[in-house]
Structure formats: structure tokens, C-alpha cells
Amino acid sequence: MTEKPAAGEELLLDVRDLAVSVPVGREQRPLVTDVSFGLPVGGSLGLVGESGSGKSMTARAILRLLQRDAKVSGSVRFEGEDVYGMSKSRLRAWHAREVGMIYQDPRAHINPLRTIGDFLTEGLRQSGVSTSDAYEQAEALLKRVGVGNADVRIRQFPHQLSGGLLQRVMIASVLLMKPKLVIADEPTTALDVTIQEAVMVILDEMRRAEGVSLLMVTHDLDLAAAVTDRLAVVYAGRVVELGASATMHEDGIHPYARGLLASRPSTSCKERLKVIPGRPVAAFEAPSGCVFADRCDLVEDVCRTDRPSLREVATHRVACHRADEIVADRAPVVGGRA
Numbered sequence: 510m511t512e513k514p515a516a517g518e519e520l521l522l523d524v525r526d527l528a529v530s531v532p533v534g535r536e537q538r539p540l541v542t543d544v545s546f547g548l549p550v551g552g553s554l555g556l557v558g559e560s561g562s563g564k565s566m567t568a569r570a571i572l573r574l575l576q577r578d579a580k581v582s583g584s585v586r587f588e589g590e591d592v593y594g595m596s597k598s599r600l601r602a603w604h605a606r607e608v609g610m611i612y613q614d615p616r617a618h619i620n621p622l623r624t625i626g627d628f629l630t631e632g633l634r635q636s637g638v639s640t641s642d643a644y645e646q647a648e649a650l651l652k653r654v655g656v657g658n659a660d661v662r663i664r665q666f667p668h669q670l671s672g673g674l675l676q677r678v679m680i681a682s683v684l685l686m687k688p689k690l691v692i693a694d695e696p697t698t699a700l701d702v703t704i705q706e707a708v709m710v711i712l713d714e715m716r717r718a719e720g721v722s723l724l725m726v727t728h729d730l731d732l733a734a735a736v737t738d739r740l741a742v743v744y745a746g747r748v749v750e751l752g753a754s755a756t757m758h759e760d761g762i763h764p765y766a767r768g769l770l771a772s773r774p775s776t777s778c779k780e781r782l783k784v785i786p787g788r789p790v791a792a793f794e795a796p797s798g799c800v801f802a803d804r805c806d807l808v809e810d811v812c813r814t815d816r817p818s819l820r821e822v823a824t825h826r827v828a829c830h831r832a833d834e835i836v837a838d839r840a841p842v843v844g845g846r847a
């Protein structure tokens with residue numbers, strides 16, 4: 510499935526038929542298959558799915574950050590440029606200036622032996638900005654992302670900062686380079702609930718103020734829906750539904766998307782939480798027909814034999830043989846938040 514931009518909409522990122530496999534023993538193991546989506550300039554998209562569904566692999570494949578022996582097919586275009594056709598020097602410059610990645614665990618990505626200021630200003634200094642100007646910009650940005658006493662923090666080492674503060678430092682380090690695209694991979698999972706919200710507000714503000722495009726990778730459908738325009742629900746390395754966050758949040762069509770919606774905890778609803786039966790599978794474990802067939806309560810013969818492709822159903826794109834029936838017969842999702 511390919512995606513055409515809406516009229517007047519320019520795509521920053523165009524991912525088509527992306528597939529990733531890695532060698533494990535003697536076999537080549539598929540981890541991502543047929544992922545396609547477009548991200549407009551200044552737009553945002555959430556890649557949502559359970560653990561092991563291939564979200565992080567997809568994100569890393571987009572940035573061409575996979576292990577050397579990974580095989581990638583399909584195409585990733587950034588402002589029309591083929592990411593996998595970039596020379597090494599072009600790729601380095603692209604990573605340094607045009608795209609940024611925010612990881613789940615900032616401690617694993619910030620050198621513990623260097624001060625926060627040294628870490629933050631490295632990219633700017635390398636691109637020719639004087640040390641004093643780089644420090645000035647870094648301090649200003651730390652303040653903007655809510656780091657109090659920025660003048661003190663900038664001289665401290667990572668172990669002197671809490672996880673929440675360090676995540677803000679990582680966001681600041683990415684924003685300092687004024688990238689066009691930020692990929693945030695579970696940026697709040699390691700944080701306390703109260704800090705999670707503050708970090709999401711920062712990401713949202715950054716996107717609006719700077720016109721940065723955001724690709725957010727998360728297992729949390731509510732969180733993704735709150736900060737992104739569109740959601741791609743991923744299961745077993747495939748996008749099974751793509752649609753506007755607002756409608757997906759209330760009215761997903763694919764049985765897996767509906768299962769995710771129904772299994773969210775709610776403080777107001779007294780009904781028991783619905784649980785999707787079985788366990789999530791990775792792409793290499795998926796059945797040959799519909800990847801969700803083994804867990805789907807609407808499964809029928811065709812689902813076991815034919816893999817459904819992503820097609821337009823109502824206002825979404827859905828990979829389900831029974832999507833039209835589901836839309837015609839749509840009952841409200843039970844157990845989700847109002």
C-alpha cells in the first residue's frame with residue numbers, strides 16, 4: 510500500500526513497503542514487513558503496538574541505524590531523498606542536523622563521564638558554533654524544557670540528575686540541532702507518571718513551536734493519541750490500521766485495534782477489562798494468513814489463508830478481511846475511557 514499526500518500536503522517522510530529481517534542462526538528472521546506510511550512536514554504520527562511488534566525496529570530502520578547484517582527492503586524517503594541511497598558522509602550530516610532520536614532510557618545514551626553542558630553543546634561546537642555561544646543556546650533551551658537552575662545543571666554530571674531531568678536534557682540535545690524530524694521511542698516509559706505528562710507537553714510544544722515533525726513510538730494508545738495527529742497500529746511487524754488519532758482513539762476498526770482500546774484501564778468504567786486472548790507475536794512467528802488470526806474472535810477461513818492488505822475502510826486504512834462488516838455493525842467499544 511502506498512500513501513498519497515493530501516492536497517497541498519508535503520511529505521517529510523515517506524515510508525513504503527519497509528521490511529526488515531535479521532539473521533538468527535541459519536535463518537533470516539523477518540521482524541518488520543510491509544510497513545508504509547507518510548508523515549507530512551510538521552505532522553505527527555504514533556506507532557502503537559505491544560512489546561515485540563517491531564516498532565523500535567521500524568524507527569531504527571527509518572533512521573538507517575540498524576545492525577550491519579540486517580536486511581532492509583522497501584524505501585524510506587526524507588524530503589524525497591532516498592535514505593538508503595545516502596553516502597556515508599551525507600548520512601552522518603543527516604543524523605547530525607536533520608533528524609533526532611529520543612530514547613526511552615536517557616542514561617544509556619548520555620556519557621556519564623561528561624558534563625551535561627559538554628554533552629549538549631558537542632553537536633553545535635562541531636558545526637562551528639563558538640563554545641560560549643553553544644553554552645548560551647544550551648542553557649536557554651534547558652530552561653525552555655523546564656530544567657530549573659539551568660546554569661548549575663549545565664555544569665553537573667548525569668548521575669547528579671533524576672531520570673526525568675535527564676530525559677529533558679536529551680530532548681534539549683535533540684532540539685538544539687533544530688532537526689526537521691524527531692523520533693521519540695517510548696520517551697516516557699521509564700519515568701514517573703507525573704513526569705511523563707510534563708515530558709509529553711514539552712514534546713507537543715516543541716512540535717508546534719518549531720514545526721518539527723514527530724514520530725512517536727509507544728505501547729500507550731492514549732498517550733500517542735494525545736500528542737499525534739495520526740496513529741499507525743502495529744501488530745507482528747505490520748501496520749494493521751492507520752487513521753486519525755481522534756477517530757482511532759474512539760473507534761478503531763481492526764479487531765486488534767479494538768482489543769487495545771477495550772483493554773485500557775479506566776477509572777470510571779465498572780465493567781471488567783477485556784483482555785485480548787493469547788500473546789502478541791513477532792513478525793517471524795506470525796501465521797501465514799492474517800497475522801492476528803490466532804487471537805481474533807472474528808476469525809473465519811479466509812483469514813487463515815489470505816493475508817489482508819491495508820485498504821481504505823471508512824476514513825481509515827485497515828488490513829482486515831472483515832473490516833467492512835465491522836464498520837457496518839459497529840458497536841461502541843466497551844471498557845475504554847470515555
Ligand SMILES: Nc1ncnc2c1ncn2[C@@H]1O[C@H](COP(=O)(O)OP(=O)(O)OP(=O)(O)O)[C@@H](O)[C@H]1O
Pocket residue numbers: 531533538540558559560561562563564565566567576728791792
Ligand atoms: N537484533 C535482533 N535480532 C533478533 N531479533 C531481534 C533483534 N532485535 C529485536 N528483535 C526481535 O524483533 C522483534 C521486534 O522488536 P522491537 O524492539 O522492534 O519491538 P517493539 O515493538 O519496539 O517492542 P519493545 O517495546 O518491547 O521494544 C522482537 O520479537 C524482538 O525480540
